[in-house]
Amino acid sequence: MTFPVETVRVTSQLFPPHVQQALDLIGIFVFALSGGLLAVRKNMDIFGIAVLAEATALGGGVMRDLVIGATPVVAFTNLGYFVTPLVAATVVFFLHPEVERINRSVQTLDAMGLGLFCVTGTVKAHDYGLGSVAAVALGMLTAAGGGVIRDVLAQEMPSLLRWDREIYAVPALVGSSMVVVLIAAGHLTTATATASALTAFVLRVLALKYGWRAPRAWHRNGSRTSEE
Template sequence: MTSQLFSPDVEQVLDLSGIFVFALSGGLLAVRKNFDVFGIAVLAEATALGGGVIRDLVIGAVPPAAFTNTGYLVTPLLAAVVVFFLHPEVARINRTVQTLDALGLGLFCVTGTAKAHDYGLGVVASIALGTITAAGGGVIRDVLANETPSLLRWDRSLYAVPAIVGSVLTALLISTDSLDGVTGSASALFAFGIRMLAIRYEWRAPRAWHRGSSNSGET
């Protein structure tokens, strides 16, 4: 099995850390949308666990890990409590939250790709599910909050692209039988680095070719 890249204890800590930070981002959006405490908890859970649940349902790993590990369900609730009481303080350290979120993105695209491969999926499908594991929760968060998903907006820095790159690297490592804790960590850090550079330099995906001239009649 390639998905067991780290020792169980280390993998548990990494998973819960990523889940906690993703949940913080969901909770903060709920506060900005003026949701009540239930809405904050729902957005925190959906953001933290949505991508992994989609992956597990697609590959047939049921019930999904999010429902068999109590820590996976409780951790987003703890993040929701933190946001509920301390959201001004959490918002002030937004740069730190973005950094930790990028780390979670890198970790989840690697473990998601590896788990999909373990369940018999091909290279392309494994890459797709690795990307979904990392970015799917954010899409669910934005849809529930009635917003255009961030990864589809041209005015937001690259998010899905780093996840895709990390997933592709992981798939290549699997195909060459080179995936282990060290190389998996390197792939996660590479995806993390791309995401941080995208934030720093506001890298964005290109829009449709000649879009400006073709829409000159718009108001």
């Protein structure tokens, strides 16, 4: 897979290739665990577990690459990216009770993946010539798109859109926005990119701990809607 010169230059400034690869695979593995667990809850067979694991782990990145024209998409040119969700699906297939018991830890690791992918997704979109707003949107898509695909395949309302779930898109939005501001100011470095990812991670972890949720619609008289 070939990238524009600017893409290679900026990406290499953020993380060394081997570090980027390791971080990507960790994030992909954890995202895949959440997809596999939902498949188990839905009583799917091993094929369904594998499909949801792959969709959750790679879906956001695949959609981003298709939008920006980075084809063939990296999920299918890097064997490790494609095989890692299958490893996670196998773990879930045999050890799902144990994985469920450490679900809080999985959610924390998922928050790390959210922070990483919203940053790298935003950078890649920007490097392919998209403006700041579009880059932020694709950064969010990279981080959260797989979860939306997972929920749709499982015939559930995407958790991203449910008011009774802790905020997920907002931390990604903050992290992606920080990246485009840093790019515009000429201060995007490994340290500042890491700070952006950590900001998204911390916001997500705090949301999980304190139950932060996005506000719902209000009536014109200022009273909140009563429907639960």
